[in-house]
Amino acid sequence: MQLGNYELGRTLGEGNFAKVKLANNIHSGKPFAIKILDKTKIIQLNITDLIKREIATLNLLKHPNVVRLHEEDGLLHTTCGSPNYVAPEILAKKGYDGASADIWSCGVILYVLLTGYLPFDDRNLAVLYQKIFKGDTHQLPKWLSSGASTMIRRILDPNPDTRIKISAIKQDEWFRQDYTPAVANDEEEDAYIDNEAFSMYQASESDGTRSPESPTVINAFQLIGMSSCLDLSGLFEEEDVSERNIRFTSNHSAKDLLARIQDTAIDMGFRVQINNGRLKATQEHRGQKCLGSLPVAAEVFEISPSLYVVELRKSNGDSAAYRQLCKKLSNDLGVPQGKGLVSAEAW
Structure with a gap:
């Protein structure tokens, strides 16, 4: 069966008001997933706005693990904005x-x-x-x-x-005139450089007067707020929160934690730079371009004078490599295997 410029194939999935079918473009031969909506059911269920929001969101998101929305004529059609x-x-x-x-x-x-x-x-x-x-x-x-x-x-x-x-x-x-090009230095921008890199940020207080090694002190309410049950990002993002947020506890001081993270990164072949309490490590591939990067952010939180929580986050990149990196950092920081490495799912 042909629909416009696409030859429809088998059904990939089916819901209450839509079917997703595998299709091939008759001109390029490239495969696509076509979502066929039942307008009658959409109107009956009064979810027109929901469909529009889904389309608007997919138009904005660009990520290897998020389905890209392709417009048939190469143009966008969603009316949005102030x-x-x-x-x-x-x-x-x-x-x-x-x-x-x-x-x-x-x-x-x-x-x-x-x-x-x-x-x-x-x-x-x-x-x-x-x-x-x-x-x-x-x-x-x-x-x-x-x-x-x-x-x-x-x-x-x-x-x-x-x-x-x-x-x-x-x-x-x-x-x-007086223009200075911006330098990418956060985990979102690092995703577009041609090497594997991760940036670690130590949380800073609003007054900016404490030393770079000082951690952020959190209370019980803030600790509870780190729980995934209160994390609403899952409503907007496809990837599981537990795959991006890894936390482990440590008895080492904040200064020692930062130094050990730096040592671990160097041992893994990363080139490390520290500037204003910010640690950035880059691993370059000689003779070839890296297909992707692994940006990671780290924050140290003080629960008590002898207990700290290290939170590692990634915005994108290889989840398997990220887990491996987090596990090595946890082990190198002296946290017992299976006790200190905790995914966001468990908080």
């Missing part, structure tokens, strides 16, 4: 390029940062949308520099085809 920041092509509901629409939203933010007010605003949504469709930015404040005014006009171009692209923005003279 009205004042939404690009006109989104409001047109004819499909839009996500990157170009995001540039428009960034232009609105830039406008607010430079002027202190929104470029398009009205209490009446219909009037607001008319202003957005028109994209009139001729009434920019006179005190704005010519470079800033030109940049705003090029970004807030109602036509997504002629709207300035990121590459051109980064080459713009006004943008490059």
Whole structure:
């Protein structure tokens, strides 16, 4: 059976209001999973908004273990975002390029940062949308520099085809003035580098006056709050929380824990850097590109002067390798096998 550009195959799964079938694109031959929805049941169950939220969420998530949503025409169709920041092509509901629409939203933010007010605003949504469709930015404040005014006009171009692209923005003279490229240094950004790396952060207090070796002191309520039964991330993320959050207890001091984690990382072939209480270790592969990275964050919590909890977290990466790393760290820190290594499931 053929559905559009896809040849339908066997059923992969079936629910109350939908079936998922294996399909192959008749042009590329690539396999896809097609979810076929029963609109009648969806309306009867009053779950239209739920379906829309699922689509919007899948459009945002990019992860090896999360199913990617493919749009048939290469464009996005979900209407989402705050009205004042939404690009006109989104409001047109004819499909839009996500990157170009995001540039428009960034232009609105830039406008607010430079002027202190929104470029398009009205209490009446219909009037607001008319202003957005028109994209009139001729009434920019006179005190704005010519470079800033030109940049705003090029970004807030109602036509997504002629709207300035990121590459051109980064080459713009006004943008490059005093511009310092951001350096990826957290676990989310580390996922995109071409080596295996993990970053460990020691929790810092709000006043920023304590030494880098000092742990975060937690009370009983905070300890209970670490329990997975209170963790709502499972409502939004596919991977099991227990696979990402590993905790173990230790009698070593916070300073000793950080030093031992550093030693273990070096023993495993990682190149270690420490800056402002932040430990980052990188393992490079000679002669080949690494297909992925393993970013890990670590925090040390003080329960009592002689008892600490080390929490290891990962945002993405190989779960098996992550578990192996966590187990080695636990063993090297002198925690008895099977007692100190605890998944989030058990908390």
